[in-house]
Structures are given as structure tokens and as C-alpha cells.
Amino acid sequence: MELRTVAAVLAAAGAGLAMMYANAKLAMLREHEAAICAEQDGSGPDIFFISDIHRRRVSRELIRKAGGPFDAVIIGGDLAERGVPESRIRRNIMRLAALGPLYYVWGNNDREVGEALIRSAISDAGGTVLDNESAVLMAGPVRWVLVGTDDTSSFNVDVDQAFRNVRRGDAVIFISHSPSVFEMLGQKDPEVRMAGHTHGGQIRLGRFGMLEKGRFRSDNGKVELVSNGYGTSLVPLRLGAPAESHIIRLRAKKK
Template structure:
């Protein structure tokens, strides 16, 4: 009898744990943070970037979109906008929502290549999304300063060519690199003059307890003049559950300034 009650209690506990993890995985979290760089071109004043990665099977929340409209200069999808089995209609719905915030840029993730990736490529192009597949785009300030946004194809499917993205650059004052996989860090050298790297892919370990879990490469680090940011991502893979590694989207404001490199993060949960 005692064993039966113990087993029942364990089943109830597991049930509530799974429900909790499902609710966490479906949260809408916006992390708002200022990023400071000594070399940021003053002519831009500040640049506001909405960064979202690893959408996978989720539909981007209308509440999240409403909260950032009018507050964003660039929107960047850091790969894995879908995975196998996700209908193209859902992907296009997410694209249109994100495009409504601001100019939309995309890099490929490993799960984007599941299924017919050519139809995803066609959908992105149809909706005017700029695909940064080993390429870069340049922006000019009123003071004729230049900022480059670089993107590489996915590392894990061996389609990345950082050298091509760099060769597509000019002599920009400031460079931002988007890579779905944070392991691009191993390729970056000081002579590349990259100031900020935005990545996803790891999901923060997804099911991670008290800071420990698989593939934890998340958060913000700074080495030399380059800042590395790895997002927990918005969706999930394998199972629609999360524990400590909560979903994230980001609103970064890039500024010129001297500090540790980043201000305190304001978290909004919807």
C-alpha cells in the first residue's frame, strides 16, 4: 500500500512537472538590454535590433509583436524559423508578423534544411526578407560612417563561409555578425574587426536545471572588442518542454559608451 501511494505521488509530481515545463516553453519573454561599444559610430546615434532565433514550431505571439512595433530599426531571425513537419503557411505567417516590425534579415539554421528548404528560400524571397547566406549588407550614417551586418550559413551542415561574408564587407567602422551556431566564435580573429556576434541554436540547454544542462553556451560574454550573445531561442526541439532555460526574444539597443559592455536586462513576460 505504501509503495502504491508512493508511485501515485510520483506520477502526480511528474504530471505537474510536465505541465509546468510546457507552460514555461510557451512563455513569451522579451529581454530588453542596452549594449555599449567604444567603437560604435556616433553618427548612428543608436540602433535598435529585435533578435529572435529558433522559432521551430511556434507561432510568434501578437502581444509580443504589438509591444515592439515602433521601437525597432532592424529585425533579425537567427535561424531555425521552422523544422520538419512545420507547414509553410505557419512560417509565412511568422514572416509577415516579424516584417511588420521592421526590415527583416535571416540566416539559415540546421533545422531549416529539414524537408524542402527550397520552398522556404522561395517564401523568404517572396516576402522581401534579406537572406544573409555568407554575405553582408552595409548601412551609412549621416556622418558617412558605415556599419556592416554579416551573416553566415549554418555551421553544422557545413555551408558556412565566413571568409565570403568578410570579403563582401568594405571598410566599415562597426561589424555585426549573425550565425545560427555560436561555434562561429572559433573562427573569429581580431583582424576580422567584428564587434558583435548574435547566435542561437543551443536553446540554453532547453531542459537545464540550476545552470547545468547540455550545450549551455548562452548568455553574454566579451573577449577583446567583440561581444558574443547566444539566445535561448523562442521555440523548442524534440519535445515542447523547457525547465530553467526559458524562451527568449531580445530588443537590443546598440550605443556608443564605455562600460562593461552591457546594461542591466529588463525582462517582460507575456
């Protein structure tokens, strides 16, 4: 192969890597609206959802664009990973907490920085760790309840424990880090399901990727979100699966 050809190939490869690196530093703020089926009409919560932050810094620009205040700010796991400084973890949490009441579920990488650190940082920001727990977001004609489980990597997912305080007629927003937990719900059928973990495959060639691309679906009064996530893992590169966070505006519509 001629030197000019080699140089051209290397230049193209370098440009491709530079583009994927730049893509990983961007983040789309997606806005969604959806109605769930309930026993009565009613307003619902405005939610900010972000997952898979990993090593990334939550930018002031993202917080400014998101606006708020929100009824719930949900961190859908993988807030951090091994090697992320405590100062960055705490700064990210405090920035997100400025948008509204903070709720968090464990990801598969979070405990690498120490469970005590994560619990302390969430608590110091006034947040709540939903490890097989629930929290009432809004009461009224329709009671909106947030339900979250531990991550599958902990071997501690307990769906029955998480749902123990849910009543008949509640509008349930279910949060897990991995969408695989959706398959563990059994007879439970929450109105809203949210997860991250997959990064949308992170690097995709057209329709093809290691994992399914993120999605938002609203159909027949049920809502499902699987986010591409905000950060990256293994390599700081993205292609075809943009980094994202989400604003979800929910309401209840009588069956």
C-alpha cells in the same frame, strides 16, 4: 511501494511535466543596450533578434510588446523544422516583417522543409537571406554592417566571402545560427556577435544543462549574444532556460 506513494510520485511527475510544458509556451522579451568602440561617436541601429522558432507560432502579443519599428529584424536560424506547415512559416515571417526590415541566416533544421520554400517566404516578405553575405544597415559617421553566414550543417560557411564588402572602420554585427562559428572568424573581430542554436540547454537542473545557458555580454566595446531561443526541439518542454527574444539598442562611442 504503496499505491499512495506511487500515486504521489506520478502526480509530482505530472505536475513537473505540466510546468515545463507551460514554460515552453512563455517567452521573455529581453532588452539590452550597449556601446561599441568606433572611430567616431554615433547613433546605432535598434535590432530585434529571434532564433530557434522551430514549430512555434510567433504570437501577436510578442509583436505588440516588441513595438518597433526596428532598423533590422533578425531571424537567427531554425525558423522551422520538418513537419512545420508552410502556412505557419509564412505567417511567422510576415508577423516579424511587420517590425522592420527582415534578415535571416540558415539554421541546422531549416532545410528540412525545403530551401526553396524558405527563400521564397523570406523574399515574399521583402527580407534578405544572409548566406555568406552582408548588408549595410546604417550609413553616417559610423557605417553599420550586418554580416551573416550559412550554417555549419551545410558545410558551406565561408567567413571570407561574408566579409568581402566590409570596409575598415565599419561597425560589424555578425550573425550565425551556431555560436561555434565565432571560433571560425580568425583575425576578424566584429563589434557585435549574435547566435542561437543551443536553446540554453532547454532543460536545466540548477546550473547544469546539456549546453550553456544563453547570455548577453557587453565589455570593452564588444557585444556578444547567445539566445536561449523562442521555440523548442525534440520535446516541447523548458526548465531553467526561458524562451526569449531580444531588443538590442546599439550606439558607437569614440575610442
